[in-house]
Amino acid sequence: MSAAVGLAALIFGTVAQADPIQGAGSTFAAPIINQWSRDYEAMRTDGGDYTSPDWRVDYEPVGSLAGIMRLAQPEMDFAATDAPLPPHELTKRRWTQFPIVMGGIVVVANINGIGAGQLRLSGQVLADIYLGKIKNWSDPAIKALNPDLTLPDAPIAVLHRADGSGSTFTFSSFLSKVSPEWQEKLGADTLIAWPIGRGEKGTGGLATLTAATNNSIAYLEYGQAVRAGFRFVSLQNADGAFVRPGPATFQAGLATVAWNAAGGFHADTTNLAGANAWPMAVVTYAVLPKDRGEMRINRVLDLFRLSFTRGADEASALGYIPVPHELAGRIEAYWAENYGPADPALANN
The missing domain is CATH 3.40.190.10 (Periplasmic binding protein-like II)
Known part of the structure; x- marks a missing residue:
């Protein structure tokens, strides 16, 4: 041959x-x-x-x-x-x-007149929104963090993933660290028994729903949020600083992770210490x-x-x-x- x-x-x-x-x-x-x-x-x-x-x-x-x-x-x-x-x-x-x-997983708020990074939220306030305890954008707890913003007197449309999602795991892991009530009632998982809100499958599905829903709040992958032109929230981190999401603030937290090959590199990447660290790295x-x-x-x-x-x-x-x-x-x-x-x-x- x-x-x-x-x-x-x-x-x-x-x-x-x-x-x-x-x-x-x-x-x-x-x-x-x-x-x-x-x-x-x-x-x-x-x-x-x-x-x-x-x-x-x-x-x-x-x-x-x-x-x-x-x-x-x-x-x-x-x-x-x-x-x-x-x-x-x-x-x-x-x-x-x-x-x-x-x-990173970021929080976005679809509120007319509020620009990217202008709205400040703490982890506790964010948990209370998703627990259904804070129902309106004019709630005193939100106003206290944003004294210079004009927020609407409107119900918060709470949005979340409906399928088993790593984004949900990251989001709920962060909330479990900053809210004892969240940890006790819901914990951290890929699937959450959401007490309120509307769910959608997939990052793309949740992004589409967020864009179509005025006065909504949701959590999304950073690149998706940027490409869609969503207005992200500044979150308070473990050091008490309000930080904007972005590659530099994601890296600030990830740089502190000790990777363990013997454990399959398993690591917790939420609420990491550091003045410039974004609290929901993934x-x-x-x-x-x-x-x-x-x-x-x-x-x-x-x-x-x-x-x-x-x-x-x-x-x-x-x-x-x-x-x-x-x-x-x-x-x-x-x-x-x-x-x-x-x-x-x-x-x-």
Whole structure:
């Protein structure tokens, strides 16, 4: 058999067996995962005419909870979640977990005449709004924080996610730290038994509902809020300072996190100390089963390796915080410990 025929047989044989990388989960991280997916195929194609399904990624933004649930399906390669699994759960399920991108959950208020960052809220007042104890924008507790603002004498339209969401986990984790009543009654979870308000599925769905609802309040991923032109709230942090959301204030809190590879890099990123720290930083994790086979696992690791080394600019442009270089090195060491050395055919590209 000639070399050309052999190469053709190899190519067409590979195509016959190849499938895209299958992922699902976080809507928070969907924009950057979709961008990295396009970049990944372009980098692996390297300007050539031939492409393979192996170099494509099918990612479904179904929410963090649904992504984790889908990982039980044998065709799934990874889940993306903004609510990290505790170390004992990873051990029990024989899964691994590592950060892929960072950012922040912000509070937005759709009130006519109130600009971005002008409205100030404390964590306690925010919790009381979502508990239904503060019902009107003219409530004395809100006025006390905003003596120079003219707020409407109008009911607060409370909006939230209706599906299992890592954004909800981050939001409710923060409220649990600043409000004993919230902690006792509702706690922190991806799904909350909301006492009031209207819910919508997905970050995009909640953003659409917020834009259409006057005098509403909601929590959204920072990049989504910026791209939609929403007016975000300044929140009081653990040091008592009112801070505006943005990459610098997200990073101010995230820089204090001690990452523990042995525990799957599990970390609490809400209400972190620091005068400039935004109180609701968030980290999206990729979760991988160990039983998907070497070839499939290596493809997923290849995707995120290239995202770490070449995808930082895209992450920043979309309002995220890229995984820092030092942490990316620790994550690759974690991969080697759990899966062995990287495939040289992939890692050297």
